[in-house]
Amino acid sequence: MQMNLSCPMPALDFDVITLGHGSGGTLMQKLLDSGVFSLLANPILDQRHDGAIIPWQGPLAFSTDSYVVSPQFFPGGNIGDLAVNGTVNDLAMCGAVPKYLSLSFILEEGLQMAEFWEIMTTIKAACVRAGIEVVTGDTKVVERGKGDKIFINTSGIGTLHPKAAVSLQNIRPGDVVLLSNAIAAHGMAIMSVRKELAFESEIRSDTRSLSGVIQKLIDRFGAQIHFLRDPTRGGVASVLNEIATDARVGIDIRQKDIPVEEAVASACEVLGLDPLYVANEGVFIAVVAEAIAQAAVDLLRAESESAQAVAIGEVTSEHTGQVVLTSTIGGRRVVNRLAGEQLPRIC
């Protein structure tokens, strides 16, 4: 999946980040001129003003996220593509087509330039894949021990899809709850590195842009896609609970229909984690009109990003505010919200 960008690390007369690289002086200029600007080049960024001026028409979606994932490098990605895909997906879940991104770094003194450059090239590749451009940015450096290598904030803006009507208010009893792919891969990929667990097969993060497949879904089904959300921190269980509470409906789901890759399921078992609460970075939940549910699943299954798409349950007028799971052996239980922290710094 890695894009082959011919961007070798530029020759530099420094190999670690120092406080001076965040000063606004020539050192910072040197860092940016070393390759960052040319890597991300586009006519808007090239203006190099404090802000970007962008032609625009019609309603926009605006979203922000700061990424503090630890470790910064993990199977399937690093904090760079996570930061791009995460904000791209937040925009897509609004029914928007992501267009422009801001990129802001908080670097810890001592960060290796080789690591920074690997993250930069991953950012670029993720932007290309998602069809989005970085148009403005910022770099700060903090002293050793006051940060953790690198934190990234991305904020994004997108144009609202003209056929989109994604809103909690559109959710109705009888709607079908779709899940786009197998769950819990991102969280378990991070855990496998953190705990140095050697599973039989490597678990890779599912970080990816969902913008393409969401656009196809809305192109085809428009306002019949009632709601979209990607279950990142807190996993599928947390997002379904939020939907049930905020839309004042009940949600029934069937455990047997929720896909979990075997390696992921085993890892969850080893660590005593319920995959329903584990973070995803390349999966979405769609609440759709019953009439198009099967056609939507068929459309999703034809796309590589959502090849395991499945209907996992329904919206109901009963047990308002609660998510009820029918287990594989037929029992029913309430899926509670996560109280505190299951997996800190997962994104």
Place this chain on the structure above:
Amino acid sequence: MQMNLSCPMPALDFDVITLGHGSGGTLMQKLLDSGVFSLLANPILDQRHDGAIIPWQGPLAFSTDSYVVSPQFFPGGNIGDLAVNGTVNDLAMCGAVPKYLSLSFILEEGLQMAEFWEIMTTIKAACVRAGIEVVTGDTKVVERGKGDKIFINTSGIGTLHPKAAVSLQNIRPGDVVLLSNAIAAHGMAIMSVRKELAFESEIRSDTRSLSGVIQKLIDRFGAQIHFLRDPTRGGVASVLNEIATDARVGIDIRQKDIPVEEAVASACEVLGLDPLYVANEGVFIAVVAEAIAQAAVDLLRAESESAQAVAIGEVTSEHTGQVVLTSTIGGRRVVNRLAGEQLPRIC
């Protein structure tokens, strides 16, 4: 200057931030519901989607900054109003009217809720003063020793002022360089706290929104305002050097015309710092057509934010790329760029 917001800290069953507050679960919900959402309430934020949907027409300006200032509280402000004003000012310097803000926190485990709440109310007050609304946000928590109390990213969008034509390309030899107020207050306010220096009179940061005065300037003079920039990190010297390099012109400035408050000048002397390189958070540089320079100074002086506005020099076709200062005793010297770090974590 402090706005009297009747927002007492909400009653909470926790008084420090824990990792669980960044988890996406009920603890995080409790933190946000404790008062954050009601403090910042507006129809767009109240949707509580992952992104904000905003009606829009015409070109927009988009800017981002992460704030890591240390200490987080200082005379004249804290990291909260600094983060709002900083991004508001970046948008204003594009010739835009700031409209909406995103707000993203990276909190360190152990941060006192009382401090967080004081920062929140300061954010709210700064938003009201700048006429801007927070429409989307994010909260992450990192372990003790992996951050420093609180880092804030704000990204902002604004509408381009219809009469604005702010661009490096519009700078011409003969243009006049205006400075909106006395310099170096922010940097020295931070230094005074950091070094526990007791100066005769307290030095207060100049953090403030410049959006109002910039709008008046553009309303009146339109395209005759050729360029705007606020000299934050690296100070006036760094911004003038950037302008000289990027616009391929020379700049002459007169030391005697550059206002520095007496307490600030003394503090700079004590620490051996040149005020030209010290950060500002409420000052801007305007490069304007000669014909309107005096009228622009008059307009600025009538506003409290820019009461000490003054013409400090001219753009010249000589010594391209260089800033030359005529000292108070008549000597001329090149004002170089700052190499590395003068004052780390000033913003």
